[in-house]
Amino acid sequence: MSRSDAxxxxxxxxxxxxxxxxxxxxTLADVARANPALNAxxxxxxxxxxxxxxxxxxxIAAGDTVGPLAGVPFAAxxxxxxxxxxxxxxxxxxxxxxxxxxxxxxVARLRAAGAILVGLLNMDEFAYGFVTENAHYGPTxxxxxxxxxxGGSSGGSAAAVAAGLTPLALGSDTNGSIRVxxxxxxIFGLKPTFGRLSRExxxxxxxxxxxxxxxxxxxxxxxxxxxxxxxxxxxGRAADTVSAKLxxxxxxxxxxxxxxxxxxxxxxxxxxxxxxxxxxxxxxxRGVELPGAEAARSAAFCLxxxxxxxxxxxxxxxxxxxxxxxxxxxxxxxxxLPDEVAVAARRYRxxxxxxxxxxxxxxxxxxxxxxxCTAPRIGQATMTLAxxxxxxxxxxxxxxxxxxxIGVPIVTAPVNRPGLMPVGIQIIAAPWREDLALxxxxxxxxxxxxxxxxxxxxxxxx
Amino acid sequence: MTTPFVDLDETGLREGLExxxxxxxxxxxRAQVAENLRxxxxxxxxxxxxxxxxxxxxxxxxxxxx
Numbered sequence: 001m002s003r004s005d006a007x008x009x010x011x012x013x014x015x016x017x018x019x020x021x022x023x024x025x026x027t028l029a030d031v032a033r034a035n036p037a038l039n040a041x042x043x044x045x046x047x048x049x050x051x052x053x054x055x056x057x058x059x060i061a062a063g064d065t066v067g068p069l070a071g072v073p074f075a076a077x078x079x080x081x082x083x084x085x086x087x088x089x090x091x092x093x094x095x096x097x098x099x100x101x102x103x104x105x106x107v108a109r110l111r112a113a114g115a116i117l118v119g120l121l122n123m124d125e126f127a128y129g130f131v132t133e134n135a136h137y138g139p140t141x142x143x144x145x146x147x148x149x150x151g152g153s154s155g156g157s158a159a160a161v162a163a164g165l166t167p168l169a170l171g172s173d174t175n176g177s178i179r180v181x182x183x184x185x186x187i188f189g190l191k192p193t194f195g196r197l198s199r200e201x202x203x204x205x206x207x208x209x210x211x212x213x214x215x216x217x218x219x220x221x222x223x224x225x226x227x228x229x230x231x232x233x234x235x236g237r238a239a240d241t242v243s244a245k246l247x248x249x250x251x252x253x254x255x256x257x258x259x260x261x262x263x264x265x266x267x268x269x270x271x272x273x274x275x276x277x278x279x280x281x282x283x284x285x286r287g288v289e290l291p292g293a294e295a296a297r298s299a300a301f302c303l304x305x306x307x308x309x310x311x312x313x314x315x316x317x318x319x320x321x322x323x324x325x326x327x328x329x330x331x332x333x334x335x336x337l338p339d340e341v342a343v344a345a346r347r348y349r350x351x352x353x354x355x356x357x358x359x360x361x362x363x364x365x366x367x368x369x370x371x372x373c374t375a376p377r378i379g380q381a382t383m384t385l386a387x388x389x390x391x392x393x394x395x396x397x398x399x400x401x402x403x404x405x406i407g408v409p410i411v412t413a414p415v416n417r418p419g420l421m422p423v424g425i426q427i428i429a430a431p432w433r434e435d436l437a438l439x440x441x442x443x444x445x446x447x448x449x450x451x452x453x454x455x456x457x458x459x460x461x462x
Numbered sequence: 463m464t465t466p467f468v469d470l471d472e473t474g475l476r477e478g479l480e481x482x483x484x485x486x487x488x489x490x491x492r493a494q495v496a497e498n499l500r501x502x503x504x505x506x507x508x509x510x511x512x513x514x515x516x517x518x519x520x521x522x523x524x525x526x527x528x
Contacts, residue, residue, distance in 0.1 A: 194526065208526060292516075294508060298504075301501075301505045302506055334502075336495075337506075338466075338467045340466065341509075344509050344510055344513055348516075349526055351518070394501075408528065431528035
């Protein structure tokens, strides 16, 4: 596998050093070889990818100007609409639905920039989970240890990028579904500010919490993809392209703080040690508290179940047997949740947001682990956090859930731990300051503190 | 449910479940759904306590602005 980054591929293809068709053939061969062990892809769109690559090569040969992602292979979580393909969102309930009439906005933007969609990726059913152990399509395996989970719900996206199958993949994040798998698979993930990127054509989960985002193996790729995907976001806010200013921003001294309390409660020793390394590299202040994080997590938990259950009410009532049992039983409980609980959760949201705003008066960047632990094993039901046995599925998101509740932008960065299971750190900025989170990530990458390592080959794993 | 959700005891939760057979909350789902409801109740109590501490103004929040 080439593991070429997106910027290198696009540069080579645009100047004619490599043909897009050759890039895509290599990618398709890599996917065919690696996917049986990973189960990251649920669909490979080989014909369409080859056709798009050929058209691109013809344009380049004719001297046309091409986009900044010319010839870059990418894949999308299977809740993004792709024209002519049925959007299944990890379910069998949707598999007989009509094919999408057009691409999701994020897919269309990447394609317009020259990127080539090669397939769709596994996820937790309806994006409700942190493990990607899908009852219908099987678990996605972590490329760093095939016996372990990739995290979720965008587990296929993270595994595909971590394994070097594509340099970019699209995902979504409601409570941590980009940050958890990015952390467990050892790659970069960006969950932008709530409303920054368009969710048009993305199958919803929790309307008041859903974010679209992207995975990559370098900060430069993450920033470029983010720039391409901006514009016409849900918020109506003007685009703020970051690639051109990222190097100078990364050299600026940022005020960085480490979130303590809730955000380190129960963290495994290797996670604490990784956080310390990142904090040391950024000269971060210690002892920063974000009051109310536990309640924010609880509010997000309730709101997720309440809204998700109402979205799927008709199917839960009519055909409960067609759901993944782990999803169905939470949706059923959500249908019994009274409105007053959702109202309370929504009331708490601006209160917690204002707490965070006060902290961001003092800091440009806050740091927290992405997960309390490295990747659990597939099928593992419980783990021990702070001496207490807790269930794996909900608690992988303990550190991510309070932050997406208030929609702040976050880059998850993989701590440089060659040969060890990945640990991800959340680099958190104030609303609309994705540029600062990406700049801090670039600084860490340049210092060698964070890096996306190639996993061991599947054949070398027990 | 006339008793607030956060104040329901085990009997109240069980009665709530039994009133909702139209939602297909029947064996074998019932035990796991009941457990999930208990988890939700625990979270709802945490939120209710935080609102009290924060002096909740009681207003329904409008569309969220980050």
